[in-house]
Amino acid sequence: MTFDPQSLGQSNSDLAAVLQELRKRAGLSGVQLARRVNMSQSKISKIETGKVTPSLVDVELILRVLRTPSELVAHVTALARIANTEWQDARALRRKGLDKKQIELASLERNSTTFRYFLPTMITGLLATPDYIRASLAPFPGDHTKAIAKKLERQAVLYDSAKRFTFILTEQACLWPLVREQAMAMQLDRLASVSRLPNVRLGVIPMAGHMPWAPLNVFTVYDAALATVEVSTGALVFRDPRDIQEYLDEFRTFEGYSLWGDEARAKLGAWANRFRSISRDL
Template sequence: MTSSTPWQQRLSTGTEDIQDEVVRWYRETPYGKAYVPHMIWGTLQTEAYARVILRRVVEFLGVPDDVPAGVAKRMERQRVLYDGEHRYDVVIGEQGLYTNVGGGPVMREQMERLLRDIDLPSLGLGILPAAAEYDVVPMPGFNMREGRVDYELVSCGVDITDGEELALHHKAFDAVSAAAAYGDSAKDLIGKALAFWSKE
């Protein structure tokens, strides 16, 4: 089954409630996967980076402005990285290291955060090189948890629960994961991005 809900409806009370919902999902889901081609995965975002993202959401969609509360909830959700009870496999596109969110200082801090957390036991973080060849057509990012895939589109959030569709998403994630750089190779790509943003 596939369902979609417009963002104006999901964010009708602002960003805090939906971030609180995501906090609950993460607490209840011991293992998840995410493919994020053009930005930094929310659970690894710095406070400054998250503030810019949620500010853009509020202004673009014209929903109630509770950005500080939404950012606080996004930071709360990151506790799952440190509690020893969760595991996440995440592939970030190399482009995500260069998508300008807030300018040089914000991006430098964000790259430093990735380098700091890449070796967490709870995290399998891969960077998909911009020129990597992989065995699936280019696609938007998605988050996977038990029995569900979530997409964030321009106008709505899409949830997929059909078993055959979930299997295709696992296959797609395996393809990008197989082409991604991990460990020292991933650190090298993040380090290059850090050097780039340090010039800004």
């Protein structure tokens, strides 16, 4: 069963209607179903009216109790996965204004406590210098003054002691020359500085040794409730616990490849000095 990306996150009403119809076909009331699946009747009601999106585990349990035919199980499970996944189109976001995305991210950061960022390609906005932020937005047409200001405003969240941040950057992310050599050196200095904040862990993965697991995408996990995965044309937002757990497991793998603390800062310092040396020789 295939779906257009634009349908992601939009099938909750379809899923609600199907689950309600299957319950009625089984001859069960909402109260009876709730008792059999060990959920509250209120939750069942909210699922069937589309007010709550059930996880895949919830849906599989309901389908099992309702003795749903296998051909319908595949269809309903697919609906559940789509309902728990959102597609954010990059072109649509740019049309609305890149500053609007920054407002959305700031809201997500206000309402989360634990953050895990895996950065295999470039440095994220929370860690970026103004020069780096400007360069990251330069390929896109338009005036980015508001977006740059919003990105810089968001960095204040790093100093909220109630929140915990873990950043993992690959050597490629640290060394990709998005700005000139002196500006790259300053950017790496900022990474080292941020790594000293008491609520921030910052690891770097050097291109050395044996690493049998290869990264595919930039991803961020907010608490254990939501994961975002960035691709060139947009971002996928996952809310199902099993999807989120897979990203948490992958993150832990990359933590094991990373240098931390003084070792990470020593590596960042060496890379910064390399850029400064190139700058002096020009």
